[in-house]
Amino acid sequence: MDIIGKILIVDDEKMTLDFFDITLSKLGFEIIKAVSGEEALDKLKLYSPDLLLLDNILPNITGIEVTQKIRNDKKYRNFKDIPIIMFSAIGEPNEKVLSFEVGVDDYITKPFNFSEVLARIRSVFRHKKLAQQVLLREKRVAVLESLNNNLIAFTKHIKKPLTELNEVANGIDINDKYQIQKFMKKFEIDYNEMLALLNSLEDEIMQLQKNGDKCKEDDLSLYNLEDRINKYIKTENKL
Amino acid sequence: MAAINKEKLECVKFYEEGLKLYREAKFKEALENFNKAFEIYPNDGPSKIFIERCKHFLKYPVSDDWDGVFEMKTK
Secondary structure, three states: OOOOEEEEEEOOOHHHHHHHHHHHHHOOEEEEEEOOHHHHHHHHHHHOOOEEEEEOOOOOOOHHHHHHHHHHOHHHHHHOOOOEEEEEOOOOHHHHHHHHHHOOOEEEEOOOOHHHHHHHHHHHHHHHHHHHHHHHHHHHHHHHHHHHHHHHHHHHHHHHHHHHHHHHHHOOOOOOHHHHHHHHHHHHHHHHHHHHHHHHHHHHHHHHHHHHHHHHHHHHHHHHHHHHHHHHHHHHHHO | OOOOOHHHHHHHHHHHHHHHHHHOOOHHHHHHHHHHHHHHOOOOHHHHHHHHHHHHHHHOOOOOOOOOOOOOOOO
C-alpha cells in the first residue's frame, strides 16, 4: 500500500501509541511515535510529518507548549504550518480555548472513538490541502498574468523587425542579384534571432504546463486519502 | 570522482555572468560573455540562443514596458 501521509503521535501512554500505530498504519499512514514533548520536537525535524497528534498532558513540556514552540519558535519555522490535533483527558472548555488560541487545528477529548479521530484527521487534512491549493492556484494565476504581459509585450516588439523585413523585401529590385543576396542574409539572421526569442516564450509556456500538472497531482493525493477513509468508515458501519 | 574539467568551469562562469547581464538588459556586455562561453564550447546550445537574443535586442532595443526577459514574475 502506498503511504498516504506521515503522522507523528505524541503520548506518554504506550497503549495509546500502539493503538494508533496499528490502526492508522492499516489505513496507509506512516506512524512515528514520541513519548515526550522534547522527543516530539526532535522527531518533527527528523521526519517532517504531515500531521501531529499531540497529547496535552506530557512530562516536562505540555502539548500546548509544544504547539507554541512549533508555531512561534524560529527553530521550527519549516514546520510552523503543520496541522496539529490535540488530545486530552480533561474536557475543560478553557483548555480547549487555550489550545485553539496557541494554534491547534482540532481537539479531541479522551477516551476517544476511533471513527471520530479519523473523521477529524480527514477534516484537518482537507483543510490544509484546500489552503495549499488556493495558494498554488493564486501563484498560477500570477504566473499566467506574467505570461500574458510577456505575450503582449512580445507581440508589440516583434512587429518592428517584421515590418522592417517586409519593407526591405518590397524595395528589392528582383533583377539585382546583390540586393537579393543581401536580403537573404538579413532574413536568415533575423529569422534565427526571432526564433531564439520564440524559444524562450515556449520554455515559459512549458514550465507553466508542468506546474499545472503538479497541481493536479496534489488533488489526486487528497482524493486517495478520502477514498481510503471512506472505505474504512463504510466497513466499520457494516460491522 | 571525475576530474573537474577546467574548461567547462570557465565556460559556466562566462555563461552565468552573461545571464546576469542579460537579465539586467545589458545586452552588449552579456553578448561578450556568451560569445566567450560559445568559443570554449561551440556546441553549447544555450549560449547560442542567448547570443541570438542579445544581437536582436541590440538592433531592436527593448521598450519601457518590456525588459526582453521572459521570466515568470510571481508576486
